[in-house]
Amino acid sequence: MSALGGIYAWVIESLGSNTNINDFGTPVSYLTAAIVSLLVNGPNYQLFLPSPTLPQFLGTASLSSPTPWGTRNVTNTNPYVDIPNTGVTRHYDFTISRGVIAPDGISKPAILVNGQYPGPTIEANWGDYVQVTVHNQISGPAEGTTMHWHGTRQKGTPWFDGTPGISQCPIAPGSSLNYTFQADMYGTSWYHSHYSAQYLGGLYGPMVVYGPSSKPYDIDLGPILIHDYYHADYFKLIQNSVGNNTLTALYTPSDNTLIHGTKYVCDTANPSPSCSPSTSLAKFQFTTGKTHRLRLINPSSEASPILFSIDNHTMTVIANDYTPLVPYDTTVVSLSAGQRTDVLVKATADPSGTFWMRARQPVLCNFALQPFGLAAIYYDKGDTTSIPVSLPQAAFMVPQLGTCKNDPLSTTVPAYPIAADLKPDATVTITGAITVNSTGHTLYTMNGVPFRSDFNSPLLTTASTSRNTFPPSPGSNVYDFGNNDTVRIIFYNNLTFAHPMHLHGYTMSILSEGVGTWDGTITNPSNPQRRDTQMVQAGGYMVAQIQADNPGVWPFHCHIAWHLSAGMHANLITQQASISRSAVSSQLSATCKAWNAYSSGNTVDEIDSGI
Numbered sequence: 001m002s003a004l005g006g007i008y009a010w011v012i013e014s015l016g017s018n019t020n021i022n023d024f025g026t027p028v029s030y031l032t033a034a035i036v037s038l039l040v041n042g043p044n045y046q047l048f049l050p051s052p053t054l055p056q057f058l059g060t061a062s063l064s065s066p067t068p069w070g071t072r073n074v075t076n077t078n079p080y081v082d083i084p085n086t087g088v089t090r091h092y093d094f095t096i097s098r099g100v101i102a103p104d105g106i107s108k109p110a111i112l113v114n115g116q117y118p119g120p121t122i123e124a125n126w127g128d129y130v131q132v133t134v135h136n137q138i139s140g141p142a143e144g145t146t147m148h149w150h151g152t153r154q155k156g157t158p159w160f161d162g163t164p165g166i167s168q169c170p171i172a173p174g175s176s177l178n179y180t181f182q183a184d185m186y187g188t189s190w191y192h193s194h195y196s197a198q199y200l201g202g203l204y205g206p207m208v209v210y211g212p213s214s215k216p217y218d219i220d221l222g223p224i225l226i227h228d229y230y231h232a233d234y235f236k237l238i239q240n241s242v243g244n245n246t247l248t249a250l251y252t253p254s255d256n257t258l259i260h261g262t263k264y265v266c267d268t269a270n271p272s273p274s275c276s277p278s279t280s281l282a283k284f285q286f287t288t289g290k291t292h293r294l295r296l297i298n299p300s301s302e303a304s305p306i307l308f309s310i311d312n313h314t315m316t317v318i319a320n321d322y323t324p325l326v327p328y329d330t331t332v333v334s335l336s337a338g339q340r341t342d343v344l345v346k347a348t349a350d351p352s353g354t355f356w357m358r359a360r361q362p363v364l365c366n367f368a369l370q371p372f373g374l375a376a377i378y379y380d381k382g383d384t385t386s387i388p389v390s391l392p393q394a395a396f397m398v399p400q401l402g403t404c405k406n407d408p409l410s411t412t413v414p415a416y417p418i419a420a421d422l423k424p425d426a427t428v429t430i431t432g433a434i435t436v437n438s439t440g441h442t443l444y445t446m447n448g449v450p451f452r453s454d455f456n457s458p459l460l461t462t463a464s465t466s467r468n469t470f471p472p473s474p475g476s477n478v479y480d481f482g483n484n485d486t487v488r489i490i491f492y493n494n495l496t497f498a499h500p501m502h503l504h505g506y507t508m509s510i511l512s513e514g515v516g517t518w519d520g521t522i523t524n525p526s527n528p529q530r531r532d533t534q535m536v537q538a539g540g541y542m543v544a545q546i547q548a549d550n551p552g553v554w555p556f557h558c559h560i561a562w563h564l565s566a567g568m569h570a571n572l573i574t575q576q577a578s579i580s581r582s583a584v585s586s587q588l589s590a591t592c593k594a595w596n597a598y599s600s601g602n603t604v605d606e607i608d609s610g611i
Helices: 003-015 027-039 234-241 246-250 459-465 561-565 581-601
Strands: 045-048 089-101 108-113 122-125 129-136 176-182 187-192 204-210 219-229 256-259 279-286 291-297 306-310 315-320 323-330 333-335 340-346 354-360 372-379 426-436 442-446 478-480 486-493 499-503 508-515 529-531 533-536 540-547 552-558 569-574
Touching (some): 486 499
Parallel strands (some): 478 569
Antiparallel strands (some): 426 442
16 A cells, blocks of 8 residues: 555544545545645645744853853752843833734734734743733724733733733723733743634744753754644634534634644635635754754644654654653654643754654544644755655554543653642642533533633732632632642543643643543652643543642633633632732733723623633
8 A cells, every 4th residue: 555545544544434535525625635735745835944043042151151040950940939030121012903814825814913923932031021012903893902921920920911801901902011021931832812712813922931951952943833723713713612503612623734834735625716826834954963952832722632743753852831851752742732842853864854844633632624734844955945755753643543632741750850749738629511501502611610701800800909709700710729838620521522721820730640530649749740731631630739829810721712712711819818909900900991991982792701
């Protein structure tokens, strides 16, 4: 059997042995294009270089301080306690407005940062302060907006977490907000709007915080965004996902899978006057003998996980989210929505080599009409006008068979050891589920409650002023942990599909995960995995724990856009007595005043949970 025939057989096997491919109608053109794009290297591909390589850090070294973070490294420094203060503030200016994008050839309306998709990369050194001035110029129609700095703990600045109705009022149309916070974690992340599902419309970009590395490298290729992509407007997609049509609420297939701007051949996959006939792929340069750092980010609306691989190369994983790891080798990386993984790849092939970089949405984990993504890698002497002819790694093609999960906890060991507290001060059990309300609308719940944000009354304000009457309403779905120092969260997923669960304000210690009911076993109790987003398997559980030292109101939610829009969100309040009433008031008053004025004279169409 040919390689292409083998892949075709694999897809049919994944769909089921009794599948008749003709039963699928229109999506077959997408499926066929996906299979062909995986291995066939036709003349229609145009290859474009992505952004330039990144430095080891910003600024210059000196004999007295070779790095901005001094002698701190991944093994000698607790990153949550000993944070450098560089005295430097990095300034960025973001204008948010509507635009049109076509990263895969098909034009669609978008909401963008400075007219770019994705938005500009934020760069800082560990310990720097970052100030981002966000101007809301969204019009036709106008909308509020916010910006969330994914994975940043915001210790001491909970009002800049960027969650409307929780940490702030939305930024009103025509208004601006200066977000100022310390880059208190280092590694790779991203920022995105947390107003409804605006980030699905294009409102996001990468963040790089330079800091120590688990292993040395020579060249930083920078952020590589790997994600699903939809041709419809984000608002229309959300209307469907929270509507009273159960089928469209549960089934929202993506149209494409992108690696830095992949395009498929539009005239065969999706004929349309709005579709450009050219097909572009990103390309990356490898230098023979050098070790390259790739900062992988999954900013998907749904795809969880996406598998990533490089033909004929082994990757060394050095970090997950903002946590440096004891390095380990693999040929496939699994990334769920919101997650990041940093890998090192040594260029050991022939200097004239060309290879494919691949992404795949497993068919039993995601709904995707075109589940494969490609980008090209060229060595120093490789012909950059040619098309790679390499074949995928065997592990990349193994069907997931419903095991939609991250790498084993036993494999992902943090470089700096922090033991789990086996006797936490407080424990809460939260169950995620789905329901249909009395009007036929699909909702996702946490312990039976679907979250609903009140844009005009941020929970952080209520927490700082009304300590005895909190929470204000059942729909706010708040769990108050008082002054407890350690908090354990046992999360059960009662659904037939997986969820990437994300916690704001903290890096979770993941004590255990699996299918069924937790039996009390803790994986690596002397140094459990730590990350801010963790995949929870279908019918499974996650046991997470935090050192509750960050006063604020912190969202805990599924990072699949439809599930969050339909209410799969809770709020954890920690150290409420230490939330400064005066600081919250001074930081939020101007933004809330402008939003209250706007919303009193305009209809705010909050069709979903609001975040």
